[in-house]
Amino acid sequence: MLRLIIGNRVYSSWSLRGWLAVKQSGLPFEEVVVSLYDEDWPARRTRPDLAPSAGKVPALWDGDIAVWDSLAIIDYLDAQTGGTLFWPKDNAALGLARSMAAEMHSGYQALRNEHSMNLRKSYPRVPSEAVAENIARIMELWTLARSRFGAGGDFLFGAFGAVDIMFSAVVTRFVTYDLPVAPAMQPYVAAMQAHPFMREWHECAMQESWQLPKFEQPG
Structure with a gap:
């Protein structure tokens, strides 16, 4: 059985992505939740089950195979499930989906830094100029995906898949901080x-x- 190590659900955006990926795979798995950044964290992150990822979560174990990083977990599980559950089949849709997932993986630093994930709180805020630029880019990409390839369902490429998983924590930030969402994309956020x-x-x-405490402040 797969074994997935995740951090605090309230705060850990990457854990959310990895967990969604395993759920989407439909494969049975054991879930292990560890608290991040507490007094025991320096020692905990060196344990054999977290050492391969240098203490980063999520960390997926398939027997003695370790896979970490949410996008790597998505691709590993995609290979284990026949390539049918995560990525669109059409080449044009696949190209856009891969690009969007990669941009989410490495981009939007202002949004990440100024609006950390916190599912317990509501911090309505006016976004900074840098965050507004991130939001505008995200709206542009969401609109492009929905308009070109989203007709088959409520998600970015119709069916729920890898790109929705990668943007899942962004959706929570829009809700927590009441950030502006283009009217045409509000049904997607609701879905x-x-x-x-x-x-x-x-x-x-x-x-x-x-x-x-480091995540209990509005930013």
Whole structure:
């Protein structure tokens, strides 16, 4: 059985992505939740199950095979499930989907830095100029995907898949900070919030007792 190590659900955006990927695969898995950045974290991150990823979560174990980084986990699980659950088949859609996922993986630093993930809080804020630029780019890409390839469902490429997983934590930030969403993209945000996997994650997050002061500030 797969074994997935994740961090605090309230705060860990990359853990959310890795967990969604395993849920999307449909494969059975054991889930291990560890608290990040507490007093025991320096020692915990050196344990054999976290050492291969240098303490980063999510970390996926398939027997003695370690896979970390959310995008790597998506691609590993895609290969294990016949390449049918994560990426669109049409070449034009696939090219856009791969590019969007990679841009999400490495980009939008202002949004990440100024609006950390926190599912417990509501911090309505006017975005900075840098964050507004990130939001404009995200709206541009979402609109492009939905208009060209989203006719088959409620998600960016119709069916829920890899790109939705990669943007899942961005959706939570739009909600937490009441950031502006283009009217045409509001149904997409609502669909993401209503997805059963997202609801399950949120419900479990609300049961956590950990409080990390560094993430309990509005930014």
